[in-house]
Amino acid sequence: MCPTDRALEIGQRVERFVREVIIPYERDPRRDHHGAPTDELVYEMREKARGAGVLTPHVLPGGGHLTQLETAYVLRRSGLSPLGPLACNTMAPDEGNIYLLSKVGSSEHKERFLKPLVEGRTRSAFFMTEPALEGGAGSDPSMLRTVCREDGDHWVIDGRKAFITGAEGATVGIIMAKAEQGASMFLVDLPDPAIVIESVPNTMDSSMPGGHATVRIENLRVPASQMLGEPGEGFKYAQVRLSPARLSHCMRWLGCCDRAHEIAVDFANRREAFGKKLIDHEGVGFMLAENMIDLQQASLMIDWCAGVLDGGSLGTVESSMAKVAVSEALMRVADRCVQVLGGLGVSDATIVEQVFREVRAFRIYDGPTEVHKWSLAKKIRRDWRAAQ
Template structure:
């Protein structure tokens, strides 16, 4: 995004984080209804109410401009902000910093034409419209290997005709428009497609293990889907480079939010360990439990430091492709292990839905797949480390 590093004074920033922490504790977490985790309409209503309340507190989207209701935080400042927001399932929704909206905004800030900014980006930033990013396809289409992209875009006299099959498109069930990745004669390209386009069909909402998922994960068919010439986003044939731009910020925001969610799970487990007795002593006095708690805090500390380092690199304008991959792999696995330990400490209560712990575990597990599976990132990290060059 076209933002400079924030110049907030340290005391002003600490006050902002304290305000946010209090907002999440006092307003957001109490509004979580564990029985309504799959009720998208109810969650949207609550998120909108919380967003209005957040604005009265001077809280908003961390990277958006102040004139759009945002805070214009630097990437470094986002670390603590997003961790606090992420402690609640509803926090990122209330603060307009959840996926896919946030990474779509990040990409469109750099790529959108003036007309696209007015029609799509600005309403997206203001929360008046919702977006989704349609890239993943069923086999044999694109998954982890971008070279397998099969959705096509054929040029016409006044635009493009798109044909293809997409699935697991996060947020599509509530989106107003999609950023569709399709292959033109030049190469992979991006196109904005309104959801009411006659050639754009949502087949179904694919159920997943995640609770509090208000946007769903849609399966989509594009059949003779005609869009105007001005639907092209960025440069034709540069779709994979555009996707990398989008993913770098998205991975980091995921990491920040999920550190907050994992830390909340461990906090719940620690409170339980201090109350529950086992074999005549508090659960917290057992060395095996202490070991799990200690390892969790080590993992959270390491996760925060690696994310902070990547955020600083972003603020200085460095390329973070290599470092964001390492951060994504480490953090996705660390936060899941922390949540898994929290479940183990809580025992049977941990696998129930009487507390949010089991839901936190289910929220964190897909991150090892989303935005690139850990195995794919490890391969890319190793190849770059070995200075290996992929064939054209």
């Protein structure tokens, strides 16, 4: 779909900034214990994005958002480097938390918690997932075990969370807990002595500052004024956040795979073997042709789902289909890029190896492929029964 003039202008500025300013940072040694950029590096890049006028480019002056179709065009270009979304403040979990707060937060919440996120001066974390071996919530949020209870003009929260992206170093948290009325959400200032980071495991992906922490919450007191929305509405608010957030992941990683494909194409046109360029060997040329097809299909799926969301639908079915189709297509693209590059593809000589790892992880977070397929199969059954 043709972007609007507004999206075209913003997207071109973002792409130019990422290619000229951010890609050179890919060799910057400022990384944490599992390879993710340190906050020092993140905020240095954000200051450059601020100066270039491309910080939080999907949020308009005055607080409005680009449409989802426009956002797709812009976020894809921010993803041309794994560092691009961090620099431009379009990365998860902040991008999804910004969207949720803009839709559900009170005016006080927006001033205190949303404003510094939009300005790129802080990071946030979304505390929903729980330890799997303890029977906690993961792909099935109804298994939520973290609890909250009213105590005067406060709520008290107890529980454990796992794989909480960016918890280490975040200053804004959104916690989901189960009240008598049902799942509820709370805004909290971080760090807090009642929220203890137990561990930050090394994971195959390394693009998100703070890693994916396991967290213990003990007797956390939160003022009632910091409940996000109404008690018992947590699952509804989660869908407000998760449907567009799934799609945003697709947008960003599509940009990364665009770049990986560019690198593979350049290599195939320069490298010679068995008397001719790699591109002229069908085994390589056909892989790159298949990449073109998968990238285009992923783009079309993203645009279709974005259009549904722009039409006012919650888009849970559509975002599930997009998450499955795009993550699986991009996995094929990344894998082919590694294969085309050969030995270089499994080294850190280019970003292709990192893109492969990141996209492999993407097939799991925000719902594994199999969970989305299962959800879609249930809809097929419901629709069939309703038609009988």
